[in-house]
Every structure is written in structure tokens, then in C-alpha cells.
Amino acid sequence: MRHEPGPRAFVANSSRGPGRRAGSLMKTNHVFALIAWALKGGLFVTFLFCCAFDVAADENWQMLASNAWATVSVERTLYEKAGHQNFFVHVIVANQTKRKVGVDLSSYWKVIRPNQWGVNEQNHRGVINEKRLSRAKLDDITRERLKTAYDAGTLKLVDPQAKVDYYVNFNASGRKDIEKLRGRYCLVVMDGEIFFTDGQDVGLLSLWDQEQAREVAIPTPIIWKSVPKDATLVLD
Numbered sequence: 666m667r668h669e670p671g672p673r674a675f676v677a678n679s680s681r682g683p684g685r686r687a688g689s690l691m692k693t694n695h696v697f698a699l700i701a702w703a704l705k706g707g708l709f710v711t712f713l714f715c716c717a718f719d720v721a722a723d724e725n726w727q728m729l730a731s732n733a734w735a736t737v738s739v740e741r742t743l744y745e746k747a748g749h750q751n752f753f754v755h756v757i758v759a760n761q762t763k764r765k766v767g768v769d770l771s772s773y774w775k776v777i778r779p780n781q782w783g784v785n786e787q788n789h790r791g792v793i794n795e796k797r798l799s800r801a802k803l804d805d806i807t808r809e810r811l812k813t814a815y816d817a818g819t820l821k822l823v824d825p826q827a828k829v830d831y832y833v834n835f836n837a838s839g840r841k842d843i844e845k846l847r848g849r850y851c852l853v854v855m856d857g858e859i860f861f862t863d864g865q866d867v868g869l870l871s872l873w874d875q876e877q878a879r880e881v882a883i884p885t886p887i888i889w890k891s892v893p894k895d896a897t898l899v900l901d
Contacts, residue, residue, distance in 0.1 A: 734868040751834040767820030780856035784848035788882035836901035
């Protein structure tokens, strides 16, 4: 597998063996876990169910995580951009609230992004060899920074029940690197978090507690797509 130790990426061998399952089952489990949470909290389940399934029910998408603020999903394919040596992944953030929410896309290291990739015969990793950044914290400095950015209009604003998408690169590999290897699946392991604010409250959606869902199995041969000209890019 390939992964990023701290701020950069390095190469290790792809491995096979017993590991975590990936695919539509993890996607369904996340939706029903969300519904159970909503029922327990007395929330309006139909809204959450429809919002989650809008993207997650599509086999071309995988839901990574969801909370009261948002649902984050990733497309099960890879993108390339003319003049750029890295590959990209396409991420959608769906606002789950009834308020206009600001999403912080200002830094590569403060968004959900690809952290590791490899080619494998199975749709999950075997022996896991991955380095991750420390779990982000919502401290007072971060809270004030986000509220200030919201007031200044520098966050990506998302209307209630609406979505915003972005394309984020893997900082050390491109299409040529992937196509040198052979296997039934290209496994892209996502990591990171997304920060939100409505100008008053501040929230965080992290992949630290979503170990299974982080593994995105893309069948090979990959159907490559081009990053749209007007796309929102998050680059390292």
C-alpha cells in the first residue's frame, strides 16, 4: 500500500490476508446506525434517511461518515487533471441541518482526503501499515477561527439540506503509478476530518471512528474521469 507519514507520502508493499470488509455492506450499516441514532434522539427519521440515501444508495458512491452536521461521501472512481501529476478523489458534503453551514476547505490537512492507496485482489486491506495524523481537536482557537471565517465569508457556505463537493489530490502518486500495478481493486483509504460552523456553534466530522468505511474499493480497470474546470480543488 501507499500512505502518507505525517505531511508526505511513501511507498510500501501491497499485502493480502485477513482484514476488514468493505463495500455496500458497510455503507448500509452506516445508514441504519444513523437511523437508530435518530430514533434514540427523537429526530425526524424520514429526513435523515432520504438525505443519507440520496448519495449512499448509488453504488458509485460510498458514505464515509455522518453526524448531526453532515454526511460525507466519496465517489468510487479516480480523477485526473491536465497539468497535474497526482490523482484526485471526489468528495461530497451534505448539510444535515436546517441552517446555512460554513464548511472549511481552506487546508489540505483539515479536510477528508486520501491517505493511502494500493492495488489488491481483495476489496479490503490485509495487514495494515498506515501512518495517520493526530486526531483533530475543537479547541478555543479553532472555534474562534471558524466563526471569524464564517463572518468574513471565507468558508464554503452550504444551504440547509444542500451539498458542496470538492476534489482533493493524493500528494505523491498519479495515474501512471496506479496502472503499473495489477489487481482486482484499487483500494483508496480516506482519512481526516471536516470542520463546520453556522456562525454560532462549531462542529467536526472525523474519520477516526469510521475504520471500516475509510477503505474505498474501486474495481479495475478504473474508469478515469477528468476534474471539471469549475471544480473546487483542495491541493497539497
